[in-house]
Amino acid sequence: MKPWWERDELSDTPRYFLIVAHTGRADSLEAAATVCEQLIASGAVPVLAPDERADLLASSPELNGHIAILGESVSTAELELVIVLGGDGTILRSAELVRGCSAPLLGINLGHVGFLAESERDDLGEAVRRALKGDYEVEERLALSVRVKVADEVVYETWALNEVTVEKASRERMIEVVVEVDGRPLSSFGCDGVVLSTPTGSTAYSFSAGGPIVWPGVEALLLVPLSAHALFARPLVVGPDSSLAVEVLSRTGARAVLCADGRRTCDLPIKARVIVRRSSVPVRLARLHIGPFTDRLVNKFNLPVTGWRGPVGRE
Secondary structure, eight states: OOOGGOTTOEEEEEEEHHHHHHOOOOHHHHHHHHHHHHHHHTTTTEEHHHHHHHHHHHGGGGGGSSEBBBBTOOOOOGGEEEEEEEEHHHHHHHHHHHSSSSOEEEEEOSSOOTOOOOOEGGGGHHHHHHHTTTOOOEEEEEEEEEEEETTEEEEEEEEEEEEEEEEESSSSEEEEEEEEETTEEEEEEESEEEEOOGGGGGGTHHHHTOOOOOOSSOOOOEEEEEEBSSOOOEEEEEHHHTTEEEEEOOSSOOOEEETTTTTEEEEEEETTEEEEEESSSSSEEEEEEOHHHHHHHHHTOOOTTTOOOOOOOOO
């Protein structure tokens, strides 16, 4: 088999598909090799990040010469689609890897819940076949824009698909914060932290902290206190054009840490101010199965629905 750059069947504009996999797991490596072989057989070019490519070639040396390298031979702007093999953590890593490019993410669940994934391991071949045909719809998910200010200086900026958290940096002392909505103070309290979430992240950390589940079609921002010592410290849901802020107070002397999607962190000094708004750049997800979000909740959380009889006639 010729290397990808010499194959006659490639057009003047090759089709590049990025594969992101948890290469520390044997089942993920096997799935990545299977996807590469299917893409190559169809005349498309599989692309991997340098470290993941090295891991894959170590287990599947026959693919050497047929895989392009992200950031070297192929840029993110040239990608048609990102095929993600893993759970929600791998999807979040993929979103970070291609942040700002137009290629949507197609998740194949190899993890546990895999809430963001579109297909399961048993449907891998069919998912790739449909990806090659372009037989999918693209759904845009709201993301967060995050800035950290100390005095009037912006000291850190990031983004999040699921959530950003402001949490205590040590177990010994809780932090004191004041939360703000649309430039106005709302409440001050001691707590373990605060979760600032998107609807996509409402089924992740926010859900575990007692926040509401928000359907992904709802454009909103969520604020959920963590173990707050206050009478008024309930989860909040505000409009997509609102801004949320959390200021770290000096009452306990405890320092805090910011974490975005469990991947990007920043130490927060006392008097730091975290401002969260809707990002102008959404995250694009490729959807193979367009169905009610209710069904996804039932399937992913294995919710009991025995006894449901359904609507009778027209309601």
